[in-house]
Amino acid sequence: MTDTMSEETPTEEQRPLGVYTRPKGGNGWRDWVTTVDHKKIGILYGAAALFFFIIGGIEALLIRLQLATPNGTVLGAEMYNQVFTMHGITMIFLAAMPLAAAFANYLIPLQIGARDVAFPRLNAMSFWVFLAGGIFINLSWLLGGAPDGGWFGYAPNSGIVFSPSVGMDFYAIGLQITGIASLVSAINLTVTILNMRAPGMTLFKMPVFTWMLFVVQLLLVFAMPVIAVALFLLMFSRQFGANFFNTEMGADPLLWQHLFWIFGHPEVYILILPSFGIISEVIPTFSRKPIFGYDFMVFSGIAIGFMGWGVWAHHMFASGIGPLSVAAFSISTMFIAVPTGVKILNWIATMWGGRVKFSAPMLFSVGVISMFTIGGLSGVTHALSPADTQQTDTYYVVAHFHYVIFGGIIFGLFAGLYFWWPKVFGHMLDEKMGKINFWVMLVGFNMTFGPMHVLGLQGMSRRIDTYSPGFGFEAWNMVATIGSFIIALSVLIFLINVVVSVKRAKGQPPCPPDPWDARSLEWITPNPTPEHNFDEIPTVESLDEFWHRKWGTDDEGQIVRVATAEEVCQDGTATGVHLPSPSYWPLIFAIGLPFLGLGLIFNLWLTLPGAILIVVSLYAWIFEPVDDPDGPHGEHHSDKEEVSQEASDV
Amino acid sequence: MSEETTTGLSHNKLAMWVFLGSECLLFGALISTYLLYRNKFYDGPAPGDIFDIPFTSVSSFVLLMSSLTMVLALSALQKGDIRNNRLWLLTTALLGAVFIGGQVYEFTTFIREGLGYTTSPFSSAFFTLTGFHGVHVSLGIVMIMSLLISSYRGKLTKKNTETVEIIGLYWHFVDVVWIIIFTVIYLVPNPTS
Amino acid sequence: MSTSETRTEDHEDHEDHEDHEHPSDQKYMQIALLLAVITAAEVATYFVHIGPALIPTLMVMMVVKFFIVAAWFMHLRFDSKMFTRFFVAGIVLAVSVYFIFLTVFEFWTKG
Ligand code: HEM
Ligand SMILES: [Cu+2]
Numbered sequence: 001m002t003d004t005m006s007e008e009t010p011t012e013e014q015r016p017l018g019v020y021t022r023p024k025g026g027n028g029w030r031d032w033v034t035t036v037d038h039k040k041i042g043i044l045y046g047a048a049a050l051f052f053f054i055i056g057g058i059e060a061l062l063i064r065l066q067l068a069t070p071n072g073t074v075l076g077a078e079m080y081n082q083v084f085t086m087h088g089i090t091m092i093f094l095a096a097m098p099l100a101a102a103f104a105n106y107l108i109p110l111q112i113g114a115r116d117v118a119f120p121r122l123n124a125m126s127f128w129v130f131l132a133g134g135i136f137i138n139l140s141w142l143l144g145g146a147p148d149g150g151w152f153g154y155a156p157n158s159g160i161v162f163s164p165s166v167g168m169d170f171y172a173i174g175l176q177i178t179g180i181a182s183l184v185s186a187i188n189l190t191v192t193i194l195n196m197r198a199p200g201m202t203l204f205k206m207p208v209f210t211w212m213l214f215v216v217q218l219l220l221v222f223a224m225p226v227i228a229v230a231l232f233l234l235m236f237s238r239q240f241g242a243n244f245f246n247t248e249m250g251a252d253p254l255l256w257q258h259l260f261w262i263f264g265h266p267e268v269y270i271l272i273l274p275s276f277g278i279i280s281e282v283i284p285t286f287s288r289k290p291i292f293g294y295d296f297m298v299f300s301g302i303a304i305g306f307m308g309w310g311v312w313a314h315h316m317f318a319s320g321i322g323p324l325s326v327a328a329f330s331i332s333t334m335f336i337a338v339p340t341g342v343k344i345l346n347w348i349a350t351m352w353g354g355r356v357k358f359s360a361p362m363l364f365s366v367g368v369i370s371m372f373t374i375g376g377l378s379g380v381t382h383a384l385s386p387a388d389t390q391q392t393d394t395y396y397v398v399a400h401f402h403y404v405i406f407g408g409i410i411f412g413l414f415a416g417l418y419f420w421w422p423k424v425f426g427h428m429l430d431e432k433m434g435k436i437n438f439w440v441m442l443v444g445f446n447m448t449f450g451p452m453h454v455l456g457l458q459g460m461s462r463r464i465d466t467y468s469p470g471f472g473f474e475a476w477n478m479v480a481t482i483g484s485f486i487i488a489l490s491v492l493i494f495l496i497n498v499v500v501s502v503k504r505a506k507g508q509p510p511c512p513p514d515p516w517d518a519r520s521l522e523w524i525t526p527n528p529t530p531e532h533n534f535d536e537i538p539t540v541e542s543l544d545e546f547w548h549r550k551w552g553t554d555d556e557g558q559i560v561r562v563a564t565a566e567e568v569c570q571d572g573t574a575t576g577v578h579l580p581s582p583s584y585w586p587l588i589f590a591i592g593l594p595f596l597g598l599g600l601i602f603n604l605w606l607t608l609p610g611a612i613l614i615v616v617s618l619y620a621w622i623f624e625p626v627d628d629p630d631g632p633h634g635e636h637h638s639d640k641e642e643v644s645q646e647a648s649d650v
Numbered sequence: 651m652s653e654e655t656t657t658g659l660s661h662n663k664l665a666m667w668v669f670l671g672s673e674c675l676l677f678g679a680l681i682s683t684y685l686l687y688r689n690k691f692y693d694g695p696a697p698g699d700i701f702d703i704p705f706t707s708v709s710s711f712v713l714l715m716s717s718l719t720m721v722l723a724l725s726a727l728q729k730g731d732i733r734n735n736r737l738w739l740l741t742t743a744l745l746g747a748v749f750i751g752g753q754v755y756e757f758t759t760f761i762r763e764g765l766g767y768t769t770s771p772f773s774s775a776f777f778t779l780t781g782f783h784g785v786h787v788s789l790g791i792v793m794i795m796s797l798l799i800s801s802y803r804g805k806l807t808k809k810n811t812e813t814v815e816i817i818g819l820y821w822h823f824v825d826v827v828w829i830i831i832f833t834v835i836y837l838v839p840n841p842t843s
Numbered sequence: 844m845s846t847s848e849t850r851t852e853d854h855e856d857h858e859d860h861e862d863h864e865h866p867s868d869q870k871y872m873q874i875a876l877l878l879a880v881i882t883a884a885e886v887a888t889y890f891v892h893i894g895p896a897l898i899p900t901l902m903v904m905m906v907v908k909f910f911i912v913a914a915w916f917m918h919l920r921f922d923s924k925m926f927t928r929f930f931v932a933g934i935v936l937a938v939s940v941y942f943i944f945l946t947v948f949e950f951w952t953k954g
Contacts, residue, residue: 086793104787118661118665119665126696149676150717183672186674187665187668187672188665189667190665191661191664191665194657194659194664194925195655195657195659195661195664197654197656222672222675222932222933223675224672225675225676226679227677227681229676229679229680229683230679234777237774240767240768241767241774242767242768242773242778243692243770243774244683244771244774244775246771249770250690250692250770250771251687251690252686252773252948255683255686258944258947259679259683260910260949262679262940262944309936309940313947321947322947323946538663570717619796622796657923658923659926663926664925664929664932667925667926667929667930668929668931670910670930670933671929671932671933671934673933674930674933674937675933675936677937678938678940678941681941682944682945685950686945686948704886704888707882707889710882711879711882714875714878714882717875717877717912718872718916720845720916721915722871725865761857770944784879815918818916818917819917821855822913822916822917823917825912826909826912826917829905829908829912830905830909831883832885833902833905834905835905837885837886837901838901840899843881
């Protein structure tokens, strides 16, 4: 940091504007709400996402209870609409995306050998804004009814005429808020990956996980503005009477659908690629082989990212977009299956001939490969537009997307939780319970969603609150409901595992470095990762740098150990490493946003405190230097690298 | 730039460019929505009835010239010429304000002539697109004014050229968007009722 | 740096900013003058009828103006290719996606 504002150490009189007593490092609640440490922010993301995952899960159970028997009365039609809509929104925007953000935040800097992200305070802001948005959307339950127009909120159905409660207002504004969080975080991580790699870490030495998340960030950068516009149009229509979806005046009812799915299909890859990245780390580690076809893995990820922009209208085959469009999008959709297939083959080839060890993370990863393949195949059946005309809006589609979403994403995220838990918390999760967790989840998952294929083909429509007896729906619905409670049990087992493992680890020394004989750079730091990440920024020579420091080949070409993990790993004892100081402003900024939203919905006066919080926090933020002049400064900069790793002052 | 980064590029500037890449899709969506609705004017005035091309030409020209003054402000600061830097920043902000003033005038005239926000899909799309652009210009003015304030507090010196450059990038981008809007929305022959 | 891509970038970016040849103020004025002239020509099409060539002419002039501002005022001509890449990615993506979007709405045929 050679020439930013903080260079001159200010005296009492000339403290820069906006610097009040800054929070200091530590572990109290105040340190968590003011932290700018990418690891703490990652943990916050993870905790919030798991919380919302449980909320969304409870909503799922309510849906299944309502549908367990014909003529169900658990929820009633109006409540049912709200519950399935909130279930979808919560799972996608408040659970799956932020859980991926948790991994991205925690791991990307470590995998590329950086001390933090490019913009630490913006990173904190992204988290708080996401949380504010999540809480805001859920406030709708108390303030007049939750959104009820489905997670993709088709206008004009989601307009004021057909959805008169405030629910869809919360949807339009709430998703706008979480969208800001995603966009800001995506820009931040893009810059981080491009600009903060350790010496020698070229783009093609980055771990596949980092690569996949890099593609995700680029997708977010370009997709978030599209849904932002769609949500603005909806919000302006509902709040100010704009006529974007007013068909009586000649507006086109397909406008929303197109905008939503131009965002929506890239969003699908935003959801799945993190999971692909996770299992691309887990599978080589537990197969004790390098990933098969690293280049193919990376390029197929990039290809998916590109092609994902040209298939959106496959969600609209039944919307009357015309035969030519249907044909074109049908074909492009079949093409996009190719790079995905490449990935699946690569994972299988990685395991092939390896000494595979089925620990819990590996089980979940194999679960991803198998369940995602089922979901992918049913997906290809609706790329064929004539078949899709039969399947769309039935339970067949619900089955399909849960095989990819739950089977592909949630299993992958669980693989990541088991794999990196020791890295983050310094103790292992119980392996036996982990395995039980996996098998229970696998059984419950297939019991819940397998039968939905049948139900769909039998003609049971999606988003109906109940059905009459006598269509042959009863048995499979009951099976699905029982299955959903088995899934709930598996999540409970996970939570118990966490509690038990935390208790067991109390008073114990942290687990030794490198519990899995892992391959990438994050494991070179001790467990749990020290606040400054690396004692010394490593110089990277190869892909799988960490593994290559432990293993070499002897004269016969046999792989032999050249160093123990203890020898290779850093001990985390460096002192005087310069880190950005915590800040209150990201949190205060985030608190302002829900007030703006509430003001727009209920009473414009409420926007006033929101606007004040936002303006004040922004200005205070800008004039607050990254480094607290009162804060503890490093006594020495140990070397040049350290200086180079510092974050920017935004 | 102060920091050694992998690419040699500054974090802030790279972030601004990534953001501008993102903004392309935002304005793209708004412009496409407008195009879809330009002849959906229902009972209200049509674009061809109501646009005042000479007037908008003048305000477009004003915005275009504000891009010139913005680069001159940057260039002055690069030479360490604080006085001219302030002068050009102020001019840029003023030209921006003139543009916004013109937009307010245009909007009020339209409303007087019967084109309200809720008159037709065309009117909603028109006001939303140009309104979004106007908000971007206004934010730019706020940023430039903030630069001026910190300049008068003695904080905007040669060291900070990059800050000015980045805000300039934003400002030029907003100008470039207007170049498109001016042609596609105003100059291309418009339907009349 | 071992990929050739990054290497070339490093090369050009490591030269310090001040070393780049910044256009002189005079150059900027000339460019602005050019922009003004094109704008005048654009506006002239409103008064002088040029028939079916109108829309293509307008589009060309628009693109030229866009290009000039991006290249000179936004310094893309002199700056790292990385910046250009992000901007071009956004523009190309936006143009192609929304072109298809309008095509699906039969915008080009039905206007
Ligand atoms: C316990 C596990 C789960 C169960 C039992 C479950 C059950 C269901 C059911 C029955 C529906 C259909 C509602 C209807 O159409 O009437 C549904 C919809 C949906 N689910 Fe799940 N789900 C589970 C987990 C997930 C997860 C993990 C995700 C995403 C990460 C997810 C995303 C969705 C989405 C996006 C919809 C569509 C909502 C809509 O139609 O607007 N679900 N779920
Ligand atoms: Cu899709």
